[in-house]
Amino acid sequence: MYQAFLIKYAEIGVKGKNRHLFEDALVHQIVRSLRPVEGSFAVTKEMGRIYVQAEGDFDYEGALEAMQHVFGIAGICPVVIVEDTEFEDLARAAVDYVRMVYPEGRNRTFKIFARRSNKSYPKDSMQLNADLGEAVLYGCPWMKVDVHNPDVVLTVEVRQKIYLYSETIPGPGGMPVGSSGSAMLLLSGGIDSPVAGYMTAKRGVQIDAVYFHAPPYTSERAKQKVIDLAEIVSRYSGQIRLHIVNFTDIQLAIYEKCPHEELTIIMRRYMMKIAERFAEKDGAKALITGESIGQVASQTIDSLVCTNAVCTMPVFRPLIGFDKQEIVDVSTRIGSYETSILPYEDCCTIFVAKHPVTHPILKIVERSEKKLQGIIEPLVETAVDTAETVIVGDL
Ligand code: ATP
Numbered sequence: 001m002y003q004a005f006l007i008k009y010a011e012i013g014v015k016g017k018n019r020h021l022f023e024d025a026l027v028h029q030i031v032r033s034l035r036p037v038e039g040s041f042a043v044t045k046e047m048g049r050i051y052v053q054a055e056g057d058f059d060y061e062g063a064l065e066a067m068q069h070v071f072g073i074a075g076i077c078p079v080v081i082v083e084d085t086e087f088e089d090l091a092r093a094a095v096d097y098v099r100m101v102y103p104e105g106r107n108r109t110f111k112i113f114a115r116r117s118n119k120s121y122p123k124d125s126m127q128l129n130a131d132l133g134e135a136v137l138y139g140c141p142w143m144k145v146d147v148h149n150p151d152v153v154l155t156v157e158v159r160q161k162i163y164l165y166s167e168t169i170p171g172p173g174g175m176p177v178g179s180s181g182s183a184m185l186l187l188s189g190g191i192d193s194p195v196a197g198y199m200t201a202k203r204g205v206q207i208d209a210v211y212f213h214a215p216p217y218t219s220e221r222a223k224q225k226v227i228d229l230a231e232i233v234s235r236y237s238g239q240i241r242l243h244i245v246n247f248t249d250i251q252l253a254i255y256e257k258c259p260h261e262e263l264t265i266i267m268r269r270y271m272m273k274i275a276e277r278f279a280e281k282d283g284a285k286a287l288i289t290g291e292s293i294g295q296v297a298s299q300t301i302d303s304l305v306c307t308n309a310v311c312t313m314p315v316f317r318p319l320i321g322f323d324k325q326e327i328v329d330v331s332t333r334i335g336s337y338e339t340s341i342l343p344y345e346d347c348c349t350i351f352v353a354k355h356p357v358t359h360p361i362l363k364i365v366e367r368s369e370k371k372l373q374g375i376i377e378p379l380v381e382t383a384v385d386t387a388e389t390v391i392v393g394d395l
């Protein structure tokens with residue numbers, strides 16, 4: 001029954017002169033999301049709106065589902081297109097629409113909201129409101145008019161063809177990816193970092209990712225799990241370049257030379273440094289982590305101070321004020337939870353101390369790191385040079 005969708009967008013409507021950049025990014029993301037969906041679609045910008053029009057048969061549910069992953073979409077309105085624009089045909093189509101979408105059995109109130117952008121149409125919008133309202137009242141006696149607070153607003157847009165719609169299916173909101181630069185996500189196999197990546201992408205940021213593994217202490221399955229997580233996030237964010245860094249020798253060196261209660265914090269600092277190297281390579285301007293204050297010893301404010309001190313780029317921590325349950329809720333909603341909870345080992349947990357410092361002091365940590373001088377630098381270079389890059393998702 002539906003042949004098109006009208007895309008409603010929220011925030012990008014207020015971007016003034018840059019508005020077309022946001023709209024172009026949104027069109028691009030919609031096209032990307034629909035590529036794997038059965039059918040052929042034309043996505044067009046017309047007078048401050050975006051229409052997705054299907055050519056011939058298409059997978060309606062699949063198209064909706066795909067577009068519900070596109071940031072920047074506030075709502076998706078399935079549209080019926082009336083090709084024959086004679087008033088009689090339009091009236092019949094409006095009645096058929098109401099019968100189909102709001103069948104008899106439940107009394108509802110409605111109003112017609114007509115907009116005539118094709119000024120050569122013989123009836124103006126006021127006349128259309130009145131005449132179509134009458135046709136619907138007559139054809140669907142269970143519907144009543146209420147112009148102030150109707151249950152149903154049937155919009156009738158008169159252009160070269162006529163578009164009918166009344167339903168809005170919510171989109172994910174946010175801003176289209178590609179409209180706000182890019183950032184480098186530190187992606188582990190846990191619950192938090194995929195959510196952090198999702199939330200940053202939701203603000204229009206394109207993301208790439210770094211994962212640190214420690215073979216043979218961590219397995220191929222653990223690595224595959226992170227690739228799978230990147231793929232899940234990429235359904236929303238578009239393509240992710242995932243850099244997989246062999247961190248084993250660095251971890252062993254830290255383990256050998258530094259106080260064990262500082263292992264996690266020092267390791268974290270090296271992760272940040274290396275992540276910055278990949279950010280520079282990919283043109284990303286910030287880092288993203290899944291940290292949340294107080295969640296574990298390495299996420300107290302003192303620990304975050306120590307970790308942050310090695311970074312020259314801003315570090316985005318979108319989950320900083322989230323409780324674990326709130327993170328789990330988002331993770332469940334976006335579809336990463338089931339993968340995140342698979343029980344594969346993480347490189348950080350293998351070398352953890354029994355009693356990690358919870359309130360590390362930067363000066364002391366830096367002094368401990370001095371013991372790595374001369375050993376660690378070539379290991380870092382090797383780790384950067386030998387990283388494997390896996391590309392997930394579509395551009
Ligand atoms: P997550 O669920 O994201 O793994 P977590 O609660 O396990 O988080 P930590 O292990 O302390 O917390 O990690 C904090 C953050 O550091 C992670 O959210 C992630 O951004 C980054 N991180 C941790 N381990 C790795 C790793 N092996 N590779 C890449 N990033 C990592």
Ligand code: MG
Nearest residue numbers: 188189190346
């Ligand atoms: Mg973790």
